[in-house]
Amino acid sequence: NFMIESQTMKILFLEPFFGGSHRDFALGFKAHSCHDVTLVTLPDRFWKWRMRGAALYFVNHIKDFSVFDAIIVTDMLDLTDLLSLAGKDLPPVLMYFHENQLSYPLAPTQRRDFHLGFTNIISAFAADRVLFNSKFHLNDFMESASRLIKQMPDFKPGWMIRQIREKAEVVYPGCQFATGLMNLKKNNIIKPLIIWNHRWEYDKNPEAFFDALDALKEKNISFSLALLGEKYDIFPDIFKQAKEKFKDEILVYGYVESRNEYETWLKKGAIVVSCAIQENFGISIVEAVRSGCIPLLPDRLSYPEIMPGPLHSKVLYQTAQDFLKKLEDMLVNYKDYLPLQKQLSSDMEHFSWETLVKQYDSILEDFLL
Structure with missing residues (x-):
């Protein structure tokens, strides 16, 4: 048994969508795994x-799958x-x-492709783990998979x-x-510097964020703003409007290529916010809180799970009114929140790759037993 545990495995990691959190995850695992x-x-x-x-690309590209001890794939692949x-x-x-294609929120113009959701279900069924x-995810x-299967007219699996x-x-x-x-x-x-470090997309709900900033500005409440996060060629117009409206507050506008520079902004940040409609984990929030930002997040999705329970009433909000009220309080009384900085930052420590990779490695080692 000891022999098996100390054996280095050959792992093949297939990532069809190498960008954003998928890219970070693949590179992080490769860098930290003992395999x-x-x-x-x-x-x-x-x-x-x-x-x-x-799947067609991978099958054509990889000449011999049998030289590997295990394969890791992500949800963008039809595993069958x-x-x-x-x-x-x-x-x-x-x-x-x-993420999955059963419950991912759609932009107002989109229609759901149920066959892609079904691809997720049948791929999960075909995987060993x-x-x-x-x-939350x-x-x-x-729940979403059960709902889709119930919609089948007969022979429901x-x-x-x-x-x-x-x-x-x-x-x-x-x-x-x-x-x-x-x-x-x-x-x-x-x-105080407010950090936005999410993708510039519909599902991160930038409208709700900028509405709150509008209201604060009208009340003459001081803040500065770092609009970070990945943006694609087409992104919501509201960011262009915000560039003009908050030109006196904005210190950085757009994705920062250098990891070092990004981390420097997080360390300068006072508050990190999310108004997301969709969030299955929240790496950007965890990184900002680790760097000393006080979070203000919706009391739903994965956020209650990743924030320490005793602080929920301080760092989670229920409604748009609650968001505005709590954000105003954080800005006006920022120094009262500083004692939370250390506690929150050290709480995020257990999400580091150094700690978590052991779980992944041991799940993969189970395949050898």
């Missing part, structure tokens, strides 16, 4: 075509295609769900849901920060 990880990726564009076609086309001698497969990035997936649940568990994604004490600076108390 030998081969990463094969496709660029993060045309996501529906990736779900349909990535890969398994059927790759033929015999495939090692066991671990599937990681960052299934991991989700939060309890696991439950959300199971309800047993699939039970079998997926039996092999599913939650392992949080690792974050890129070291363990140990953080050097938390006392930041600008006169104009």
